[in-house]
Every structure is written in structure tokens, then in C-alpha cells.
Amino acid sequence: MKSLAPLFILLGIHTNIYAKTYSPLLANTLDGQAISSQGQVTYLKFWATWCAYCIEEMPLLEQSYQQANTGYQVISINIGFNQNKHGITHYLNQNGYRFPTVFDSDGSITRQYYVLGTPQHILIDEFGNELYRSALFTDELASKLTELQGRK
Template identity: 40%
Template sequence: MKTKVKIYSSLAAISLTFFSININAKTLKIGDIAPDFNVTTLSGESISLSELKGKKPIYLKFWATWCSYCKYEFAHLQSIYNEFGEDIQVVAINIGMNDSINNIKKLYDKNNYALPTVFDKKGQLTNSFGVVGTPHHILIDTNGKIAYRTFLSTDHLDNQIKDWSDHSLKQNTATNSKVGIQK
């Protein structure tokens, strides 16, 4: 009997992880215009969708320190940032629900994570993107449109990021060649 109670408790916790944020939030679909935002990271960096529009795609990862899937995926997020951070703006957004900046710092210090991170204390950014559970990944293209969203890290997510990075590399090479010709 105790084993069944533990199993049901675990299933309930997992369900709450995925569906506990804001069920009333409007879910944005692929192709929808992303809501503009201007946030400040824990390190003091300002990131704005309107400033990045036309320049750089954005990868938003909504997460929490109490979310086991989120923590499991974090090493992967750090590697994405390390490899593609010049071409794609990566932002880790802690949803702020039952969490703290201190918990984030402990996790980052323990695992040597160094990512642009926002603490969404009141859940405004989380709600504006219609996020209803963690982890949640959203890709925004350079036109400011939702290009992809998923609950878990997927091959499709990785391939889209790589494609965007390859496209950025080709654009930079072409721009540098043009500059070289004009000299």
C-alpha cells in the first residue's frame, strides 16, 4: 500500500511539474508574433526582443530548479549556449514559482553553468508566452515569430538551432567578402 502511495505521489508531482504554471495563459502557436519583452539577467545584461529582431534568433528555455527534467536538460542547454551563443540569443528563464535566485546560484555554482538567466519572479514573461509547464523551449526567428516550441529538448530543436547558426555563418562570410571587395 505504501508503495502505491509513493507511486501516485510521484505521478502527481510530475503532472504538476508539467501543468502547474498558469492554465489560463494563452498559448502562442508556431507562426504567431512573439510578445515583445525587455528583461534583465541575473548578471545585469539587458535583453530585448525588439532590439534583436532582424539580427538574431532567440532560444528561450523556461525552467525551475525543482523540475528534475529541467535540471537534466541544463547541461545540454549550456552546450548549446557555448556552441551557438554568438549566433543565437539563448535565455534561461526561471519561472519564479516556488523558486529563488539563491537556488539558481547554487545550481549554477555546483555545475559551472554560465548562461544569460532571468528570474521571472511574478511570472509575467512566462504567462505572456503561454507557458503552462516546465521545461518549455521556445524558438523565435529573426522576424520575431514563434518558430518552434516543445516541452522537452528534441532533435528538431537542435537541428533548427544548428540551421540558424549555419545561416548566420553564411551571412557573416558573405558580408565579410563584400567588405573585402569594397576595400
């Protein structure tokens, strides 16, 4: 079977060609906390525990979460495909990750944001407009997040 990695990389190369405006994300995290993207600049990361690139990038997601301050919020979204809450919670706890994580058990959030592969990074503004999308954590995404730190 051929690797799908080139397809995911192709889909994630810079991306305002897919720029959209989204309804606010309203969900509960794995620990039952309500979370929303409404009125906030939000960095969404779609991932799965079986995705090697996702796992490799998780320390960068934690670092982004720790540095966000008031400039943006981080929401991790596990895509729910071949996953379960217990396994995800165990993985996050085992690695000391503290960012809020939503379990997309039915795939509705993944579909709402037109995510076709993992990892997927999406940065949206406070009005739900897509600012940036990439399959991998790029230097450009890091730069955009740095610009947002401490903003408000």
C-alpha cells in the same frame, strides 16, 4: 496524486499549432545585464530547479549557448514559482552554467509566452514569430539550432 508528466509531454509535442508572434522580451539577467530578443533569433528555455526534466536538460542548454555563435542567442528563464534568486544563482554557479538567466519573479514572462509547464523550449525569429515549441529538448530542436549556428 497522479503525475502531471503526461500532460506536460502532451502540451510540448511539436507545436506550431500554438504559433504566435510575441513582443520583444526585455529583461535583466540575474547578474543585472539588460537582455532583449528584439531583432535576434532567440532560444528561450523556461525551467525551475525543482523540475527533474529541466535539470536533466541543463547541460544541453549550456552546450547550445556555447555553440550559438552569431546565429542565435540563448536566454534561460527561471519561472520563479517556489524559487528565489539566491538559490538559482547558487545552482547555476555550482554547475558552471554560463548562459544568461532571467528570474521571472512575477510570472509575467511565463504568461507572455503562454508557458503552461516546465521545461518549455521556444525558438523565435528576429521578428518575434514562434518557430518551434517543445516540452523537451528534441532532436528537431537540436537540428534547428544546428542550422542556425554561425548564421548572420
